[in-house]
Amino acid sequence: MHAIREALAAVRRAPLLTGLSAGMVALALYVVGLFGLATYNLHQALTRVEERVEVVAYVRDDVRDEEITMAEQDLLGMEEVEEIRFISKEQALLAAREDLPEFEDLFTGMDVNPLPASLEIVLRPGFRTPDVVARVANRLSVYPFVEDVRYGQEWVDRLYLLQRIGAMATMFLGGAFALVAGLIIGTAIRIAIFARREEIYIMRLVGATNGFIRRPFLLEGGLTGLLGGILAAAFTFASYLVVSRAVFQLDWMPLDWILMGIAAGTVFGVLASAFAVRKYLKEV
Amino acid sequence: MIKLTKVTRDFARRGRALDDVSFELRKAEFVFLTGHSGSGKSTTLRLLHLADRPTSGEVRICGFSSDLTSDREIWKLRRRVGMVFQDFRLLPGRTARENVEFALEVTGASRSEILPRANRLLAQVGLSAKGGALAEELSGGERQRVAVARALVNEPQVLLADEPTGNLDERASRGIMELFRELNASGMAVLMATHDLELIRAYPAIRTLELSEGRLVFDSAASPASTTGGS
Numbered sequence: 001m002h003a004i005r006e007a008l009a010a011v012r013r014a015p016l017l018t019g020l021s022a023g024m025v026a027l028a029l030y031v032v033g034l035f036g037l038a039t040y041n042l043h044q045a046l047t048r049v050e051e052r053v054e055v056v057a058y059v060r061d062d063v064r065d066e067e068i069t070m071a072e073q074d075l076l077g078m079e080e081v082e083e084i085r086f087i088s089k090e091q092a093l094l095a096a097r098e099d100l101p102e103f104e105d106l107f108t109g110m111d112v113n114p115l116p117a118s119l120e121i122v123l124r125p126g127f128r129t130p131d132v133v134a135r136v137a138n139r140l141s142v143y144p145f146v147e148d149v150r151y152g153q154e155w156v157d158r159l160y161l162l163q164r165i166g167a168m169a170t171m172f173l174g175g176a177f178a179l180v181a182g183l184i185i186g187t188a189i190r191i192a193i194f195a196r197r198e199e200i201y202i203m204r205l206v207g208a209t210n211g212f213i214r215r216p217f218l219l220e221g222g223l224t225g226l227l228g229g230i231l232a233a234a235f236t237f238a239s240y241l242v243v244s245r246a247v248f249q250l251d252w253m254p255l256d257w258i259l260m261g262i263a264a265g266t267v268f269g270v271l272a273s274a275f276a277v278r279k280y281l282k283e284v
Numbered sequence: 285m286i287k288l289t290k291v292t293r294d295f296a297r298r299g300r301a302l303d304d305v306s307f308e309l310r311k312a313e314f315v316f317l318t319g320h321s322g323s324g325k326s327t328t329l330r331l332l333h334l335a336d337r338p339t340s341g342e343v344r345i346c347g348f349s350s351d352l353t354s355d356r357e358i359w360k361l362r363r364r365v366g367m368v369f370q371d372f373r374l375l376p377g378r379t380a381r382e383n384v385e386f387a388l389e390v391t392g393a394s395r396s397e398i399l400p401r402a403n404r405l406l407a408q409v410g411l412s413a414k415g416g417a418l419a420e421e422l423s424g425g426e427r428q429r430v431a432v433a434r435a436l437v438n439e440p441q442v443l444l445a446d447e448p449t450g451n452l453d454e455r456a457s458r459g460i461m462e463l464f465r466e467l468n469a470s471g472m473a474v475l476m477a478t479h480d481l482e483l484i485r486a487y488p489a490i491r492t493l494e495l496s497e498g499r500l501v502f503d504s505a506a507s508p509a510s511t512t513g514g515s
């Protein structure tokens with residue numbers, strides 16, 4: 001097909017220019033890729049911390065089993081609650097001995113177990129927010145057998161704030177990076193098309209249709225975006241490897257993110273070309 | 285074939301480039317369009333291939349009207365009208381043959397006929413031997429022949445030439461003129477803008493139109509007594 005031949009011929013005729021614009025596109029998308037990698041890892045880290053958000057209710061020693069069972073059933077009826085674990089006094093002591101081996105002597109010397117039994121309430125993802133935590137804690141505190149409720153109010157608040165900041169940063173910084181990448185890609189493609197304005201002029205002069213003129217440019221723009229996107233993904237992966245080996249272990253982004261980035265680069269390349277070539281199709 | 289009716293073209297800054305110009309070209313006619321620099325020759329030719337539109341009046345060419353032909357349909361007109369210019373407008377870095385092939389390819393010639401047709405067109409303009417030479421390696425006269433070959437890819441009914449001999453010496457100019465005469469003899473109308481009065485005098489049988497400050501001031505077909513454009 002003419003469009004494919006022309007797009008390839010353009011690469012052959014001006015390899016430096018095509019390479020340069022693909023390189024510019026790759027660099028622009030690389031920045032976006034790095035940002036994506038950072039965002040993804042931040043998000044992962046926050047999720048891991050968030051998974052530890054739970055409400056703990058310490059229970060009186062004289063509690064009856066039926067009371068616990070009833071409370072468990074009641075709490076499981078709340079949509080915010082994912083799981084409830086009952087930790088008996090013995091389990092609590094066992095855990096304490098494991099966690100604090102340096103106090104082993106103290107533990108063996110005791111004839112009464114001073115640790116209370118407790119209910120650990122794990123919240124569903126999406127409900128690990130300060131107000132839900134407070135609501136569940138309030139609900140727990142009304143049971144007569146509950147002595148004390150702990151959930152690290154301050155800590156949950158701070159985590160929540162951090163998540164909000166993360167989301168905002170992703171939105172604004174990500175938007176800004178994408179915009180800059182878009183401008184760079186658009187400019188690279190405009191330069192590539194400017195270099196071929198004479199050809200466009202001749203095509204118009206001898207009677208090529210606009211669609212026919214446009215097609216190879218759209219293809220070239222798409223190819224530039226695709227190539228740039230693949231290169232950017234490779235650069236980002238290389239950076240991930242380097243950081244993981246030399247600094248700290250990162251998580252690699254899910255495949256959908258990569259594919260979406262490359263697809264976005266390709267689509268943008270096509271659109272930018274369509275926009276840039278429009279100007280020349282209006283002349284003469 | 286070509287008909288201008290009360291054509292005026294105003295430019296925002298430079299004012300009136302064409303002022304109430306009307307003339308007609310019959311099928312297979314050869315006409316010189318002359319006049320001083322700035323008299324409106326190029327403007328007239330640009331209006332004729334719809335690179336520009338009249339401010340008022342109507343341009344008709346090969347059945348296309350400046351009033352009715354949209355920008356999207358211009359390509360249809362361009363396939364009926366060949367264009368050549370003083371500065372040749374060949375694509376650099378390509379051979380003479382590739383320049384012709386490019387025009388064939390972009391107007392939808394089939395893959396198998398592109399090469400034989402390009403060779404035939406180069407032969408028609410007397411450039412068979414130079415097909416493999418890069419555009420920038422050719423002389424001015426040879427470049428203009430390549431441009432003519434390119435203008436012929438669609439077998440146009442009209443050839444519009446804007447000072448095609450402006451960059452050529454006398455011998456090369458005569459060569460191009462003879463080529464145009466041959467094309468004209470085979471039935472193609474030719475409208476050639478030139479301010480080369482000697483060239484015009486050398487072809488007294490060719491009808492001459494003269495523009496002055498955007499107005500049509502002389503038509504040898506209307507007053508056959510005079511042999512050259514007034515000035």
Ligand SMILES: Nc1ncnc2c1ncn2[C@@H]1O[C@H](COP(=O)(O)OP(=O)(O)OP(=O)(O)O)[C@@H](O)[C@H]1O
Nearest residue numbers: 295298301319320321322323324325326327328479
């Ligand atoms: N695009 C434009 N914008 C503004 N003014 C223009 C434009 N094109 C032409 N003109 C003006 O229109 C007038 C006629 O110009 P035109 O190019 O038609 O003259 P010409 O007869 O071809 O001259 P030459 O012999 O120097 O080529 C001139 O005054 C010129 O400045």
Ligand SMILES: [Mg+2]
Nearest residue numbers: 325326327446
């Ligand atoms: Mg001119």
